[in-house]
Amino acid sequence: MSKVKIMAEDLSLFYGDFQALKKISLTMKEKEVTALIGPSGCGKSTFLRCLNRMNDIIPTCHVEGKLTFEGEDIYHPDCDVVALRKRVGMVFQAPNPFPKSIYENVAYAPKLHGTKDRALLDEIVETSLKQAALWDEVKDRLNKPALGLSGGQQQRLCIARALAIKPEVLLMDEPTSALDPISTLKIEELIRELKQHYTIIIVTHNMQQAARVSDRTAFFLVGDLVEVDDTEVIFTNPKDQRTEDYITGRFG
Numbered sequence: 001m002s003k004v005k006i007m008a009e010d011l012s013l014f015y016g017d018f019q020a021l022k023k024i025s026l027t028m029k030e031k032e033v034t035a036l037i038g039p040s041g042c043g044k045s046t047f048l049r050c051l052n053r054m055n056d057i058i059p060t061c062h063v064e065g066k067l068t069f070e071g072e073d074i075y076h077p078d079c080d081v082v083a084l085r086k087r088v089g090m091v092f093q094a095p096n097p098f099p100k101s102i103y104e105n106v107a108y109a110p111k112l113h114g115t116k117d118r119a120l121l122d123e124i125v126e127t128s129l130k131q132a133a134l135w136d137e138v139k140d141r142l143n144k145p146a147l148g149l150s151g152g153q154q155q156r157l158c159i160a161r162a163l164a165i166k167p168e169v170l171l172m173d174e175p176t177s178a179l180d181p182i183s184t185l186k187i188e189e190l191i192r193e194l195k196q197h198y199t200i201i202i203v204t205h206n207m208q209q210a211a212r213v214s215d216r217t218a219f220f221l222v223g224d225l226v227e228v229d230d231t232e233v234i235f236t237n238p239k240d241q242r243t244e245d246y247i248t249g250r251f252g
Ligand SMILES: Nc1ncnc2c1ncn2[C@@H]1O[C@H](COP(=O)(O)OP(=O)(O)OP(=O)(O)O)[C@@H](O)[C@H]1O
Pocket: 015, 018, 020, 038, 039, 040, 041, 042, 043, 044, 045, 046, 047, 058
């Protein structure tokens, strides 16, 4: 049995008076891929953003209930948010490399965290690009602009950038929605590789993708967590009629 990495217990989130998450209880285990699915506006991204306290920047937002990372309360006033975000990396929907070289994109965060040694930075860049399955395509042009890469390569670069500070958890918010089918499959293959080392939580609109890459799937509907189970069970034998209606395409 793998160990519990992140656990939400009765987690509610409000944007002003609007309740976007309603008492969500969900356990995410180490080195598993958890997919969050559900129709637009159901709270998937909101939930994902709680996991590294990205919602903090929204002034109207407040959270109730409990969210723990390896047993420690993420929303406790003493929680070191910078340290948390180092352990919980994020990859966004559209590839968003910095307008810098490929090398500098990956070296950026380690430098920010104080790594100055060039040989060590070289090693981090190479390892991260290899882990993101991009090294072979870019090793001869590390000093070229990142924005000259294809969309799929840019997204793998963003994954390498997230890996460069050696996180334990990777949050992915619809990481392939801006990509073509071939690049999408590459990222999915990569996710399956990465889960050997990382705990991954992915928001996706694509149910085939959830079925292909995840171990567990959580179905959200208007702020509620309707059902969570092994991915195979969710897609073959869901317990809740609303889950069945959604995965069979009856709504959403
Ligand atoms: N900054 C915000 N201020 C106010 N309401 C917000 C904010 N962000 C999201 N919401 C609302 O919270 C609800 C959940 O939004 P969220 O983006 O988490 O849904 P989602 O399931 O990820 O949707 P999508 O699949 O379309 O990205 C929606 O009703 C949305 O309008």
